[in-house]
Amino acid sequence: MTQLNLAVIIKLEPDFSEGSVSYNPDGTLNRAETKSTLGPHSAVAAKAAFYAKVRYGARIAVTTMGPPMGEMALQQAQQTCDAEELHLYSDRIFAGADTLATAEVLRAGIQKLEDKADIVFSGHRASDGETGQTGPQTAWKLGYTFFGNVIDYHVDVQTRTITIKRIVSLQGFYDVVEEVQAPLPVFIAIDPSYKATFNTVSERLAYEKYQKEAKIRADNYKQYLKVFNVQQLGVDQTLVGLPGSPTIVYKVERIPKGKANRKAEVLDGSNPEHIRKAVSKIKEALSAMVIK
Amino acid sequence: MTEGKYRHVHVVMELEDGKLVPVSLEMLGEARRLFDDFNKKYQSNEKVIAVLLGHQVKDLANQLIEYGADAVICADHPELKEMRNTIYTKVICQIASDKDLATKIEPTYGAEFKRPRYMFFAADSIGRHLSSTVLTELESGLASDINKLEINDVTITHQSKTAGKPVTYEKTIEMYRPDFSGFLWTTILCLDNKNPAIERDYHPQSCSIIPGVFEAITPDESRTGIVLDFIPTIDQKDLAVKILSRKVIKSEVDFDSCKAIVSFGRGIKDSPDENIKLIEHFAKVLKAEIGVSLPISKKPFPVNQSLSNNYMIPDRVIGTSGRKVNPMVYVAVGISGAIQHIAGMKEAELVVAINPDENSQMKDESDLFIKGRMEDIIPLLIEELKKQEKTVEA
Numbered sequence: 015m016t017q018l019n020l021a022v023i024i025k026l027e028p029d030f031s032e033g034s035v036s037y038n039p040d041g042t043l044n045r046a047e048t049k050s051t052l053g054p055h056s057a058v059a060a061k062a063a064f065y066a067k068v069r070y071g072a073r074i075a076v077t078t079m080g081p082p083m084g085e086m087a088l089q090q091a092q093q094t095c096d097a098e099e100l101h102l103y104s105d106r107i108f109a110g111a112d113t114l115a116t117a118e119v120l121r122a123g124i125q126k127l128e129d130k131a132d133i134v135f136s137g138h139r140a141s142d143g144e145t146g147q148t149g150p151q152t153a154w155k156l157g158y159t160f161f162g163n164v165i166d167y168h169v170d171v172q173t174r175t176i177t178i179k180r181i182v183s184l185q186g187f188y189d190v191v192e193e194v195q196a197p198l199p200v201f202i203a204i205d206p207s208y209k210a211t212f213n214t215v216s217e218r219l220a221y222e223k224y225q226k227e228a229k230i231r232a233d234n235y236k237q238y239l240k241v242f243n244v245q246q247l248g249v250d251q252t253l254v255g256l257p258g259s260p261t262i263v264y265k266v267e268r269i270p271k272g273k274a275n276r277k278a279e280v281l282d283g284s285n286p287e288h289i290r291k292a293v294s295k296i297k298e299a300l301s302a303m304v305i306k
Numbered sequence: 307m308t309e310g311k312y313r314h315v316h317v318v319m320e321l322e323d324g325k326l327v328p329v330s331l332e333m334l335g336e337a338r339r340l341f342d343d344f345n346k347k348y349q350s351n352e353k354v355i356a357v358l359l360g361h362q363v364k365d366l367a368n369q370l371i372e373y374g375a376d377a378v379i380c381a382d383h384p385e386l387k388e389m390r391n392t393i394y395t396k397v398i399c400q401i402a403s404d405k406d407l408a409t410k411i412e413p414t415y416g417a418e419f420k421r422p423r424y425m426f427f428a429a430d431s432i433g434r435h436l437s438s439t440v441l442t443e444l445e446s447g448l449a450s451d452i453n454k455l456e457i458n459d460v461t462i463t464h465q466s467k468t469a470g471k472p473v474t475y476e477k478t479i480e481m482y483r484p485d486f487s488g489f490l491w492t493t494i495l496c497l498d499n500k501n502p503a504i505e506r507d508y509h510p511q512s513c514s515i516i517p518g519v520f521e522a523i524t525p526d527e528s529r530t531g532i533v534l535d536f537i538p539t540i541d542q543k544d545l546a547v548k549i550l551s552r553k554v555i556k557s558e559v560d561f562d563s564c565k566a567i568v569s570f571g572r573g574i575k576d577s578p579d580e581n582i583k584l585i586e587h588f589a590k591v592l593k594a595e596i597g598v599s600l601p602i603s604k605k606p607f608p609v610n611q612s613l614s615n616n617y618m619i620p621d622r623v624i625g626t627s628g629r630k631v632n633p634m635v636y637v638a639v640g641i642s643g644a645i646q647h648i649a650g651m652k653e654a655e656l657v658v659a660i661n662p663d664e665n666s667q668m669k670d671e672s673d674l675f676i677k678g679r680m681e682d683i684i685p686l687l688i689e690e691l692k693k694q695e696k697t698v699e700a
Contacts (some may be wrong), residue, residue, distance in 0.1 A: 030601075030604050030605075030606050031605070031606060031607070031608070035606065043485075054604070054605075110466075112447065113438070113448065114441070114442065114445075114447065114448070117442065141604060144450075144451070144485075145449075145450040145451070146434050146435075146438075146450065147434070147437075147438040147448060147450055149438075150391075150434075150435045150438035150439050150442075151438045151439070151441075151442045153439070154395070154438070154439040154442040154443060155442060159391070159392055159546065159547060160391050160392075160435060160439060161391075162431060162434070162435045163431050177550070181431065181555075182431050182432060183430060183431045184320070184322050184327050184329075184430050184431070184432070184517075188322075188554050188555070188556065189554070189555050189556075189557065190322070190552050190553065190554055190555065191552070191553045191555050192549060192551070192552050192553075193549070193550040193551045193552075193553075194547055194548065194549050194550060195547070195548045195550055196546055196547045196548070197546050203435075206620060207620075252504045252506070256465070256466035257466050257499065257501075257504040259447070259466075260445075260446050260447025260448075260496050260497070260508035261447035261448070261449060261494050261495065261496045261497075261508075262462075262464060262467065262494070262495055262497060263492055263493070263494060264460070264462075264480065264493040264494065264495045265492075265493045266490055266491070266492050266493075267490070267491050267493075268489060268490060268491070269484060269488070269489060269490065269491045269644075269645055271667060271670070273670075274670035274671075275648075275652060275670065275671055276657060276670065276671055276672055276673050277673075278659070278669045278670070278672040278673060278674065278675035279673065279674055279675065280664065280669070280675045280677055281674055281675065281676045281677065282676075282677055282678070283660070283676050283677055283678025283679070283682055283683040283686070284678060284682065286686070288676070289676075289683070289686045289687060289690050290690055292658065292674055292676055292687065292690075293687060293690040293691050293694055294694070295656065295658075295673075295674060296566075296592070296635050296637075296656065296658065296691075297691075297694055299634050299635045299655055299656035300565050300566060300634050300635055302634060302655070
């Protein structure tokens with residue numbers, strides 16, 4: 015049986031959990047004070063790859079573009095998915111990249127992995143940028159078939175085909191679960207709702223074994239880590255970082271307060287009469303005829 | 307830059323089961339408004355072009371003209387019946403680079419035509435990915451989740467784009483996207499590199515547009531436009547994906563059949579567990595469904611696992627990144643009132659806010675603003691609701 019090779023693209027992101035996150039008085043994120051961590055969607059992608067390790071004994075590589083600190087996120091992801099190979103693409107020239115220029119670095123990096131990736135995983139989107147574009151853009155550059163919002167997958171290792179379930183949400187319409195089949199290689203962006211289940215005894219035993227191994231590997235993650243700068247990656251310098259970014263951030267402003275749509279009657283929560291009034295109004299509104 | 311190289315806006319239509327998804331018409335409406343201004347301002351005659359892919363969908367073309375398109379390019383093919391990213395990307399790119407189509411739309415500039423000036427996609431789970439792959443193939447820039455657009459001449463001094471010298475970029479589309487906090491607007495521009503060292507054109511300037519933000523125009527049957535058939539070149543290797551099944555699912559969170567919705571935001575943070583339980587109780591008494599603001603779905607505080615899994619989830623988000631609701635009663639608990647949230651609930655009949663801060667933006671969006679802490683107010687509301695319930699029964 016030919017081995018299954020996986021790559022997971024992850025990102026170091028601001029940690030939005032209480033105690034780590036810091037907001038400015040105006041409600042915006044205080045980036046300087048906020049800690050960094052493995053992005054939550056990246057973590058789901060790593061879990062989804064680990065599923066294939068447990069089920070098919072796949073080999074996993076985790077890759078990221080970012081500052082040297084990015085190795086922290088790689089270590090966290092390794093602990094989740096028991097990766098054999100970690101890649102950090104780090105160079106000052108990569109700074110300021112938009113999604114297209116980021117995708118170029120990731121493409122080059124994934125093509126430098128020891129074994130050609132059969133499936134590349136990414137998270138749904140980053141929690142800070144929130145574009146969700148880097149995954150599909152990297153996929154297109156790699157020439158891999160792209161699937162987004164993936165909630166489940168199975169691989170037929172013999173025939174090198176994958177069967178995928180994905181959610182298609184169309185606002186103002188219903189949601190659809192689509193089941194599709196494609197030959198490898200593919201690139202899948204994992205939906206936040208993805209959950210791996212291990213049903214058989216052998217799967218659960220494998221799960222425990224690989225988890226133990228992951229812990230040991232993550233404790234010695236440097237041994238698995240390769241860092242690449244722009245030369246080592248061999249990318250065209252005009253296609254990465256600022257020079258390779260079609261888009262720029264022109265300005266950032268506070269969203270102006272829209273004009274008041276309603277005129278609120280202000281009630282005092284400690285006045286029983288006001289509470290009574292609020293409830294009466296609510297009851298009145300609820301008993302109105304429904305004409306939709 | 308010659309005048310004819312980059313022209314028009316291509317608006318990529320989205321269909322589900324052969325029917326137009328609402329955002330398709332919303333995008334056309336915004337493109338129409340922008341181009342009416344554009345053509346006046348620049349004394350030009352550039353077109354709003356709807357790009358329609360599918361099978362047996364040509365009947366929709368007239369509707370698209372009524373909704374603002376000057377031209378509809380229709381790629382009707384059995385292999386395009388279902389949306390598959392690879393083949394859709396290829397066909398959209400073929401259309402975007404086709405000189406014959408451009409000549410039929412505008413004979414004067416057809417020979418020079420290279421790419422559309424702008425491209426619009428929907429920011430949903432189809433358009434988001436499709437825009438990404440299309441713009442990678444066309445090697446140009448893309449901004450996501452846009453809720454405001456303006457076209458202007460802008461003068462830029464940029465280290466990389468202009469080698470630090472001021473350059474005026476004509477007809478630049480300013481693409482505004484709200485950030486995750488809902489308080490900041492970032493304007494993205496897609497600009498050619500004018501720096502001699504790295505000179506490169508980046509067209510089309512493209513974005514994905516948040517559904518529900520823009521309004522479709524009132525359809526006008528007297529509008530005229532041209533409908534062009536496009537016969538796509540289809541490579542068998544781009545058809546490797548097989549769709550095995552498609553099942554419509556209904557979310558377990560049912561905002562539509564409940565008369566009331568109680569939503570909560572970051573204001574629960576002092577004691578999240580207790581407050582969510584309190585809101586749960588309140589919603590039960592009110593027979594309401596529970597919604598949340600976007601930041602809550604990112605699980606910003608540690609909360610009891612089952613409460614977190616039940617409530618702090620994307621499925622419950624109300625707003626532009628979630629669902630649009632129109633209940634009889636909407637109670638906003640500890641919600642600051644970011645515009646994305648407002649966009650999701652502004653159609654509610656009665657809006658009640660519970661908030662200690664009278665300066666909160668939520669006040670301008672409520673009919674009743676109950677000032678105070680939710681911990682104090684909700685128990686009183688529950689008690690009073692039960693009391694009034696009994697009175698009615700008696």
